[in-house]
Ligand SMILES: Nc1ncnc2c1ncn2[C@@H]1O[C@H](COP(=O)(O)OP(=O)(O)OC[C@H]2O[C@@H]([n+]3cccc(C(=O)O)c3)[C@H](O)[C@@H]2O)[C@@H](O)[C@H]1O
């Protein structure tokens with residue numbers, strides 16, 4: 656376990672890394688989606704330290720629990736982040752409604768409707784964050800942690816579609832420790848992780864394993880063979896999300912004289 660001094664030094668390093676990456680890209684600041692969960696709360700804290708004025712938080716309810724929106728706004732206010740709220744419920748209903756209607760009109764059965772509508776929320780959020788980033792010459796900062804990244808527990812081109820990933824090497828336990836160091840209350844630090852893509856969803860019930868088990872596995876500690884197999888299976892299945900799309904290589908074009 657890290658001492659408070661070590662934690663504090665790692666937080667400072669991460670803040671400097673964010674500043675360096677934004678400067679290298681000739682951008683002016685950062686934008687982050689704030690959900691009310693601990694991952695985005697920690698990233699919001701890092702971003703506010705790195706950029707104060709040049710940091711924008713975006714709260715994007717999409718048929719979401721109003722308590723989460725309230726928490727998200729409260730977190731942003733605590734870090735003194737300039738924040739906008741973009742309600743995506745209407746856009747989500749519109750797009751999903753037309754997709755369903757269109758597919759039904761060509762006699763398609765929707766085999767995974769819940770997943771489709773859930774991932775659309777994450778992708779509308781990604782589009783919104785890039786609308787802000789483009790408008791402001793900012794970069795989009797992602798919130799994936801190590802267990803999410805390793806198991807592919809994120810929406811491809813949704814919450815996975817970002818420019819910088821400051822906490823993707825942290826275990827969930829570390830994210831919670833960083834939350835406390837950044838001054839977040841226990842209520843946020845220990846909150847049950849949920850993607851909030853449908854009512855009652857929790858990360859651990861969907862993954863079928865706990866964050867504690869994934870953390871231990873990633874740290875090289877003992878887990879049961881069943882847990883190891885589940886984690887490795889999720890990792891294999893999601894390999895495509897961590898890479899650029901496969902492209903068909905055609906013979907090289909020869910320059911004509
Ligand atoms: N082998 C392959 N090579 C290239 N592409 C491949 C592929 N297999 C699937 N694909 C493509 O990838 C798509 C499936 O990937 P994707 O669309 O991501 O969908 P999928 O992995 O099925 O679902 C995303 C998961 O992440 C979870 N999530 C999402 C957002 C936030 C959080 C959170 O923690 O807060 C969690 C969500 O609850 C769900 O379990 C397929 O529809 C297909 O288009």
Ligand SMILES: Nc1ncnc2c1ncn2[C@@H]1O[C@H](COP(=O)(O)OP(=O)(O)OP(=O)(O)O)[C@@H](O)[C@H]1O
Nearest residue numbers: 688689690692693694695714715798814848849850
């Ligand atoms: N309602 C929302 N408003 C703004 N951003 C959101 C919203 N819901 C999700 N996001 C973005 O998607 C990211 C992925 O969600 P995820 O659930 O993994 O993180 P979290 O909510 O911050 O923490 P936890 O995993 O503990 O719930 C969030 O960190 C946030 O950046």
Ligand SMILES: [Mg+2]
Nearest residue numbers: 690692849850
């Ligand atoms: Mg969440």
